Amino acid sequence: MPRSFLVRKSACSRRRPNYSELHDSSPEFTFQQPYDQAHLLAAIPPPEVLNPTASLPTLIWDSLLAPQAQPIGWASLLSQEIPKAVELTSLSDEDSGKGSQPPSPPSPAPSSFSSTSASSLEAEAYAAFPGLGPLPKQLVGLSGAKDPQSRKAFNCKYCNKEYISLGALKMHIRSHTLPCVCGTCGKAFSRPWLLQGHVRTHTGEKPFSCSHCSRAFADRSNLRAHLQTHSDVKKYQCKTCSRTFSRMSLLHKHQESGCSGGPR
DNA sequence: CTGGGGAGGGGGCCC
DNA sequence: GGGGCCCCCTCCCCA
Numbered sequence: 001m002p003r004s005f006l007v008r009k010s011a012c013s014r015r016r017p018n019y020s021e022l023h024d025s026s027p028e029f030t031f032q033q034p035y036d037q038a039h040l041l042a043a044i045p046p047p048e049v050l051n052p053t054a055s056l057p058t059l060i061w062d063s064l065l066a067p068q069a070q071p072i073g074w075a076s077l078l079s080q081e082i083p084k085a086v087e088l089t090s091l092s093d094e095d096s097g098k099g100s101q102p103p104s105p106p107s108p109a110p111s112s113f114s115s116t117s118a119s120s121l122e123a124e125a126y127a128a129f130p131g132l133g134p135l136p137k138q139l140v141g142l143s144g145a146k147d148p149q150s151r152k153a154f155n156c157k158y159c160n161k162e163y164i165s166l167g168a169l170k171m172h173i174r175s176h177t178l179p180c181v182c183g184t185c186g187k188a189f190s191r192p193w194l195l196q197g198h199v200r201t202h203t204g205e206k207p208f209s210c211s212h213c214s215r216a217f218a219d220r221s222n223l224r225a226h227l228q229t230h231s232d233v234k235k236y237q238c239k240t241c242s243r244t245f246s247r248m249s250l251l252h253k254h255q256e257s258g259c260s261g262g263p264r
Numbered sequence: 265c266t267g268g269g270g271a272g273g274g275g276g277c278c279c
Numbered sequence: 280g281g282g283g284c285c286c287c288c289t290c291c292c293c294a
Contacts, residue, residue, distance in 0.1 A: 167281060168275080175273070193284070194272065201271075215269090221286070222270065229268065249289065250267065257265060 154169040155162050158176045163169040171191075178188035180195040184202045189195045197219055200206070206216035208223040212230045217223040225247060228234060234244035236251040240259040245251040 165280085170281085172274080190273070191283090197272075217269080219271070221272095221288085222268095224286085226269075246267075247289095248287090252289095253266075 154166055156169060156172055156176070158173075161172060163172060174190040178190055180189040180192050181187070182189070182195060182198055182202070184199070187198060189198060200218035206218045208218070208220050209216045210223060210226055210230075212227070215226060217226060228246035231246070234246045236245045236248050237243070238245070238251060238254055238259055240255070243254065243259075245254060
């Protein structure tokens with residue numbers, strides 16, 4: 001069951017990361033690199049680069065400001081949308097069951113396209129998602145794009161999220177259609193690189209190594225979280241007791257379990 | 265209750 | 280404009 005985080009976060013929670021500061025050697029980590037332990041170990045940024053103290057004030061501040069996201073359960077979403085979205089079934093059948101290969105050959109193209117700009121947008125959507133079917137109502141917000149002078153807003157049929165570009169919407173729709181399917185276990189993902197990461201769980205490949213303890217991880221984010229365990233100063237601080245945690249989730253659990261209020 | 269690993273999703277940026 | 284890559288974040292599970 002895929003987890004869903006479809007609630008758009010507030011602007012303050014989506015900061016532009018300082019790549020130059022933290023990831024000046026990031027290309028070294030790319031999945032395409034041949035697995036070379038020594039190379040990867042050397043590629044890990046030095047502790048002074050990864051030391052969170054450099055950005056501690058901001059991170060703690062951000063953690064305090066971070067909104068309490070309210071994840072919408074996948075099941076609840078589907079329970080709301082599926083009964084009405086007949087096309088979803090055919091769409092899923094079309095795109096999510098064909099392995100990690102590119103999406104299945106396009107179904108018969110809808111004949112209702114014209115060469116207008118709005119229709120070309122629809123055509124693009126159909127090209128990318130043949131299972132969308134012939135009816136524009138599949139993307140209810142597209143009707144808003146009929147007038148190029150009006151606000152361009154594209155709404156997802158399945159969850160009604162709004163996007164300012166068709167590309168963003170198309171990418172989002174993949175999270176519903178899950179066109180990338182693991183050939184080993186059949187699990188479906190929205191994006192190829194997510195599938196790549198998942199495949200590592202089958203192959204056991206762990207390209208991301210910790211320079212401090214020789215542990216290896218299949219996912220860069222998990223390595224980053226792990227690196228926090230080597231730091232004395234954690235990124236996330238409880239504003240009540242000033243205790244710091246290596247992860248936001250730990251801070252949340254700490255607060256939810258009832259912070260005693262006293263420093264520890 | 266806390267700490268940490270594993271896995272996965274969303275959106276933004278860059279090419 | 281689209282795809283790939285990246286970061287941030289979250290949840291689940293276990294010790």
